[in-house]
Amino acid sequence: EYLAIAVIAAAVAYCVWLLFYRPFDFFRDFTELGFEQISNKRKYGSDAKKRYIINECRNRREIGDLPPVYPNGWFAILESDEVLKSTVKEVDVLGLNLVVWRGESGKCYVSDAYCPHLGAHLGVGGLGNFEGCSGKLVSIPNVNPVPPFANLKMWPVFEAYGFVYIWHHAENEEPSWWPDAVPEVESGQWKYRGRSVFRVACHIQEIPENGSDSAHFNVVHSSPFTTGSNPDESQLKKNFIKHVWSASWAPNSDLDRKHEALMRVTHFIKxxxxxxxFHFTVDVHQIGPGIVLMYFETVLGKGILIQNVTPLEPMLQRVMHRFYSSPTFLHPIALLIMYGEVVQISKDIRIWNRKKFLRNPVFTKEDKQIRAFRRWYSQFYSENSLKWLPNTGSTLRHEKLYYK
Structure with missing residues (x-):
């Protein structure tokens, strides 16, 4: 009898933890979206074979006339809780091999991955000691004196919202702007509700450009999350719930904040x-090429969804979200919102994974926001920004700016 009561109590406690305390945590790879025609295991066999066929599809894909593949700006390379004191993390982003570590002071440092002495990878077994601030080589085993010119390249680092950012610039310019602070997050006033991570097979510009395409909201995102990320026509016809959206997009008119674009999205369910x-409004701040802050306010409370887009390769992006909200916001509702976000962005990813980038598409008058977005986004490319050579996997220096 007591054992049965204990089991029931443990089960109830676990359910309470799931609903009211456990943060949302989700990962989805690009191979899961847009490749449904080869998802039949009976036909294609193992997951390894399926992945091989998907990569063949990627290699044959017409990608279009791409802008440079690595814009200039701040990019999230890790989540803060991944970087512990006295440990080294290996990171490959933006065509770079990097290592990340946190000093005893708690400050995060990022450097090139290879030791300037003999090229050992510092994330695998390099034994040199370096100053975190300057990258100066302090000591090498069995070498004295240390060569004064053997220094690591250190990257500007900014830590906020639960992410570690580095500044990337093709001309090696110092940071000209910084991500905005969110005091409610940094102070812990707003609670962490969860995260989602996606890998997307497209050019980085496709993802933020989606926000300026206001017409797509009611085409792609009208069906509720209950129909899943790939609803068929029969589901849509039977459905009595519909999301209704309207959106506006514009660059910030303040010249000191030209790196920012502003968007407002209104929504209700019919x-x-x-x-x-269920009416609500989201105020969106696109900060540079890869950071989006989405502020919202409902009858339940306030919150923010933070999106980071970081190039892993020229045509492979990592999209990371973190959701924070006020304590009054019920955790089960936060979990529901995060799940809805996963379903809705998955609808976009299915398109991005198979999309061809058109440098000069056939714009209609309704697409003026997209044209404005492309002009605004072009500021993050510069003379030495890398352009990808299709079907070679290599890059070259960009020769001229786009969308001027």
Whole structure:
């Protein structure tokens, strides 16, 4: 009898933890979206064979006339809780091999991965000691004196919102702007509700450009999350719930904040095509080429969804989200919102994974925001930004700016 009570109590406690305390945590690879025609295991066999076929599809894909593949700006390379004191993390982003570590002071440092002495990878077994601030080589086993010119390249680092950022610039310029502070997150006033991570097979510009395409919201995102990320026509016809969206996009008119674009998204749910409910507005700040801060306010409280887009390769992006909200925001509702976000962005990823980038598409008058976005985004490319050579996997220096 007591054992049964203990088991029931443990089960109830576990359910309470799942619903009210456990943060949302989700990962989805690009291979899961947009390749449904080869998802039949009976036909294609193992996951390894499926992945091989998907990579063949990627190699044959027409990618279009791409802008440079690594824009200038701040990019999230890790989540802060991944970097512990006295440990070294290996990171490959933006065509770079980097190592990340946290000093005893708690400050994060990022450097090139290879020791300037003999080229050992510092994340695998390099034994040199370096100053975190300057990258100066302090000591090498069995070498005295240390060569004064053997220094590591150190990268500007900024830590916020639970992420570690580095500044990347093709001309090696110092940071000209910094990501905005979110005091409610940094102080711990807003609670961490969860995260989602995606790998997306497209050019980085496709992802933030999506926000300026206001027409796509009611085409791609009208169906509720209950129909999943790939609803068929029969599901949509039977569905009595519909998301209704409107959106505006514009660059910040303040010249000191030209790296920022502003967007406002309004939303409500329509039931039986008659009753409107669950109204909310999201104020979106696109900060540079790869950071998006989405502020919202509902009757339940306030919160923010933070999106980071970081190039792993020219045509492979990592998209990371973190969700924070006020303590009054019920955790089960936060989990529901995070799940809804996963479903909705998965609909976009299915398109991005198979999309061809058109440098000069056939714009209509309704697409003026997309044209404005491309002009604004071009500021993050410069003379030496790398351009990808399709079907070779290599890059070359960009010869001229796009969308001027």
């Amino acid at each position: 039931l039986f095509n008659k009753i409107s409910c």
